[in-house]
Amino acid sequence: MLFFPAILPYVPxxxxxxxxxxxxxxxxxDVALTDRNDTRRHFAQGRFLLMLSxxxxxxxxKEAQRKGLVxxxxxxxxxPPMEQPSPDSYPSRHPSHNGRMFFSMxxxxxxxxRSLHACHDDKRLATTFDRxxxxxxxxxxxxxxxxxxxxxxxxxxxRRYGIPKDILPLDEQGNLxxxxxxxxxxxxxxQQDVISDDHQKRPRSDQAYIPHPVESDILLGKGKRGERFxxxxxxxxxxxxxxxxxxxxxxxxKLAILHLIYFHLLQLGCRFLEPAKLESSGxxxxxxxxxxxxxxxxxxxxxxxxxxxxxxxxxxx
Amino acid sequence: MEELSAAFAxxxxxSLPSSTILSMSADERMQALQDxxxxxxxxxxxxxxxxxxxxxxxxxxxxxxxxxxxxLDEAFRQNPEYVERCRLAFLRAxxxxxxxxxxxxxxxxxxxxxxxxxTDVLGRDMMISDLSTRKEDxxxxxxxxxxxxxxxxxxxxxxxxxxxxxxxxxxxxxx
Numbered sequence: 217m218l219f220f221p222a223i224l225p226y227v228p229x230x231x232x233x234x235x236x237x238x239x240x241x242x243x244x245x246d247v248a249l250t251d252r253n254d255t256r257r258h259f260a261q262g263r264f265l266l267m268l269s270x271x272x273x274x275x276x277x278k279e280a281q282r283k284g285l286v287x288x289x290x291x292x293x294x295x296p297p298m299e300q301p302s303p304d305s306y307p308s309r310h311p312s313h314n315g316r317m318f319f320s321m322x323x324x325x326x327x328x329x330r331s332l333h334a335c336h337d338d339k340r341l342a343t344t345f346d347r348x349x350x351x352x353x354x355x356x357x358x359x360x361x362x363x364x365x366x367x368x369x370x371x372x373x374x375r376r377y378g379i380p381k382d383i384l385p386l387d388e389q390g391n392l393x394x395x396x397x398x399x400x401x402x403x404x405x406x407q408q409d410v411i412s413d414d415h416q417k418r419p420r421s422d423q424a425y426i427p428h429p430v431e432s433d434i435l436l437g438k439g440k441r442g443e444r445f446x447x448x449x450x451x452x453x454x455x456x457x458x459x460x461x462x463x464x465x466x467x468x469x470k471l472a473i474l475h476l477i478y479f480h481l482l483q484l485g486c487r488f489l490e491p492a493k494l495e496s497s498g499x500x501x502x503x504x505x506x507x508x509x510x511x512x513x514x515x516x517x518x519x520x521x522x523x524x525x526x527x528x529x530x531x532x533x
Numbered sequence: 534m535e536e537l538s539a540a541f542a543x544x545x546x547x548s549l550p551s552s553t554i555l556s557m558s559a560d561e562r563m564q565a566l567q568d569x570x571x572x573x574x575x576x577x578x579x580x581x582x583x584x585x586x587x588x589x590x591x592x593x594x595x596x597x598x599x600x601x602x603x604x605l606d607e608a609f610r611q612n613p614e615y616v617e618r619c620r621l622a623f624l625r626a627x628x629x630x631x632x633x634x635x636x637x638x639x640x641x642x643x644x645x646x647x648x649x650x651x652t653d654v655l656g657r658d659m660m661i662s663d664l665s666t667r668k669e670d671x672x673x674x675x676x677x678x679x680x681x682x683x684x685x686x687x688x689x690x691x692x693x694x695x696x697x698x699x700x701x702x703x704x705x706x707x708x
Contacts, residue, residue: 256669259648259669260667260669260670260672260673261673261678261679262644262648263648263649263659263663263664263667263670263673264664264670264673264674264679265679266644266645266648266659267659267661267663267664268679268681270658270659271681272681273622274658278578278621278625281622281625281626282625284626288682321644323637323640324637324640324641324643324644325626325641326619326622326623326626326637326641327622327625327626328625328626328627328628383682384682385677385680385682392677393677394675394676394677394680396680397677397680397681398675398677400680400681401661401674404661405661479610482610482613505614508612
């Protein structure tokens with residue numbers, strides 16, 4: 217922990233995009249190494265890294281989840297400014313800044329980051345990285361490997377760690393090829409649209425049938441099965457209490473009240489259940505939990521029934 | 534240490550790795566190889582054990598300090614099914630250690646709130662549209678500074694390695 221302030225002056229001004237944000241304590245020097253734009257960029261990079269890690273989890277299945285990620289950092293061509301920024305450019309200390317990204321961020325990903333490989337051609341970084349490798353690694357959950365030299369030498373070095381040059385979207389001059397990346401993002405966007413639509417349509421737990429509702433559940437459907445359930449009584453009470461505000465409110469207010477009722481009941485431990493449509497269930501009724509949108513639709517229906525009948529319904533058929 | 538000093542003194546640095554490796558036990562050597570090359574010895578998942586671990590993880594989540602799981606609680610309030618669906622990924626990320634997985638999961642949702650500065654992204658998957666609406670995030674989607682790379686699994690060299698690599702690089706005037 218203590219070695220870091222000593223080596224920080226050798227870290228280039230913009231390099232903290234990788235290492236400045238970590239659990240390692242930097243002492244008072246850390247602020248001098250970043251400016252306000254860096255902070256914003258760190259957050260943008262953090263959001264993007266987090267989303268890409270989620271992308272692997274969502275789309276690549278359990279094998280990819282179990283094997284984890286390897287992160288490569290290519291620092292070639294990033295010529296660091298020699299001078300330190302002026303004190304005027306010091307950032308206001310964001311509560312979540314002060315070294316809380318990258319290394320510590322990796323420990324918060326939904327997938328394990330197995331190792332981090334840093335490629336660079338800066339001798340000062342070589343010293344820094346050697347110290348990180350020798351001293352910091354035991355304190356970090358992520359393995360760290362530095363590769364020093366021009367790009368072809370780094371490609372060769374990476375190959376020894378099983379990372380072939382072919383998978384890198386870079387040529388030996390450092391020209392970047394974005395085409396695959398853009399295709400991947402476009403494909404992921406399509407996947408998200410499908411997932412999002414599908415999620416709205418299907419019940420909350422489409423395979424999790426509930427054979428025995430508990431007292432706090434709200435049973436929907438025809439008949440008077442829910443009368444004795446405390447959840448149904450609660451719903452009736454909440455609808456009666458909020459009816460006036462709902463009835464006199466504008467459309468947005470009405471929607472907000474419906475959401476408030478839903479989350480209020482959820483907090484009290486209520487689940488919105490309706491009978492499952494099963495072909496081979498026999499006489500026993502299986503229940504399935506509704507999605508948020510479906511449950512809110514049912515609450516809305518209950519309020520309309522209250523308006524029509526003047527009595528808050530026990531059931532919302 | 535003497536060996537190291539001698540090697541340094543003689544500038545015979547190539548002998549260091551081999552002499553260190555030879556002094557290790559078989560288990561230590563295997564661990565070192567796994568560390569260096571990411572050669573993973575991943576056990577198969579037994580559904581019964583997975584179920585037990587999930588239950589233990591739920592217990593560990595409940596035991597976390599409330600301040601550490603505020604964002605997670607908010608996510609659960611918004612979409613319990615989503616949170617339940619996420620659990621297994623965190624268990625896998627921590628090699629089925631329920632306590633570490635619980636801590637990672639709580640920290641993950643806190644990080645989401647921290648980075649996006651809104652609770653909207655807690656009860657659902659993050660979408661590309663969450664980034665494309667932010668001015669400072671747009672370059673990330675376009676310049677390829679951070680990319681997800683897929684390895685060729687049939688490549689012998691990569692066979693044992695995690696199949697996904699993230700690569701990021703600093704954008705500089707030269708590029």
